[in-house]
């Protein structure tokens with residue numbers, strides 16, 4: 001039918017469980033911690049929670065290395081507690097999306113243990129094994145977490161492929177038994193009542209056989225990906241009457257590919273996470289090599305996705321997650337204009353067309369970790385990168401500087417609930433240091449800040465998406481693409497128009513004549529009904545940013 005899908009006016013909140021809230025004092029966030037903070041989520045008004053992995057795992061990559069897909073890691077709780085959490089969320093009208101990590105398993109998953117046990121084990125072909133090529137690795141692919149993407153298994157004399165850590169061997173999706181096992185597991189979770197999946201690096205599951213040997217240096221997506229996703233759709237999602245949601249994480253995906261993955265008639269996915277806008281501020285060859293990104297570049301990139309998926313497909317909208325720096329530190333000013341920056345970024349993102357994703361802590365304006373020593377880092381990517389770069393002769397201080405901006409641990413420090421010890425995250429010692437700014441930046445203080453509450457502002461944006469078809473579905477037109485500090489666009493649906501203006505600078509901004517004229521003509525025709533944001537108390541008048549959003 002032509003009825004818009006329910007998720008066109010939904011907002012998703014991502015929980016990274018290890019860092020959200022600890023209920024038993026071991027310093028690691030857990031399911032009990034989430035259950036203790038559901039009021040916060042309900043107050044924000046989010047529709048869906050996406051839970052990063054909580055399955056049994058040796059935790060080499062904080063749960064993205066799964067050793068049992070059908071159980072909860074004891075660090076986080078039990079299946080009974082999981083069912084209780086799911087019930088609590090549903091009672092509050094919030095859906096739950098699980099992280100589905102099936103490009104790879106843990107090297108301690110029984111499937112891999114069987115697979116590596118001998119050349120003729122029935123599960124040998126469940127993973128990707130190759131003979132050495134001229135005495136070295138089968139090809140020159142690199143792991144995302146440093147080193148080769150191949151590890152030699154001495155016992156059988158073959159290499160196995162791992163696009164991530166050696167503890168994360170890639171499954172062989174070309175084997176129909178693997179697909180059946182994954183689909184059965186997905187059905188098991190849906191039968192338990194979960195509302196969908198966020199699919200980890202799902203565009204990597206299809207490998208091109210020809211590229212797996214020789215001098216190939218760059219991994220590419222295989223064409224079978226569409227068949228795999230369509231088969232998944234038939235065997236897992238088709239015929240279920242619940243309102244589900246699927247989002248595929250797809251590094252490197254293009255707009256044209258995304259239109260295929262998310263086109264309604266293709267029965268693949270509801271939406272994808274694309275990476276173009278989070279790749280603009282670093283060199284292509286390494287995420288750790290920072291480069292200056294201008295506002296016009298960011299606007300052009302997001303605009304390209306808005307227009308590219310305007311008639312076929314659907315966007316997911318995000319500025320941060322557990323793999324990215326804190327959005328206010330990366331795209332805004334996390335010092336003097338922290339609150340203005342956080343609300344501006346929220347405004348711009350949430351008023352695009354697509355489904356917005358909020359990463360835990362962004363709704364209270366949490367900032368990068370500000371670690372100064374390598375011992376403070378935990379993330380396998382950061383730790384491996386530091387070792388590799390320093391071994392290659394780079395200055396440790398420079399590498400630390402790179403990590404200070406880009407490390408995934410920036411987004412993984414514990415959530416600040418209040419100004420008490422350890423920010424109210426734990427009664428014990430947190431697994432990763434709490435950011436010292438928790439005494440001022442915390443959920444309790446933020447909710448109490450009235451007009452200066454970032455969470456309160458998010459709440460209004462979420463309400464707006466729920467109540468306004470214009471915000472959910474309206475056409476997007478970017479204005480002033482080349483303006484260095486103004487983020488301006490319109491949305492249009494039927495007779496309704498919205499004009500969104502964001503001053504992405506710490507200075508006063510004079511509106512370009514074309515935008516001023518647009519305002520004038522709209523006002524004359526009675527089109528623009530001004531809803532000025534309530535005056536903000538804090539910055540002195542000469543520092544005040546113009547209202548970030550105006551809608552008619």
Ligand code: TEU
Nearest residue numbers: 061064101144164200201251287323381
């Ligand atoms: O991330 C995939 C991914 O490509 C990157 O965002 C990754 O985090 C890394 O920064 C590459 O440089 C997903 C998960 O979100 C991430 O947490 C996992 O570590 C990864 O897959 C492996 O499962």
Ligand code: CA
Nearest residue numbers: 022024028030
């Ligand atoms: Ca705990």
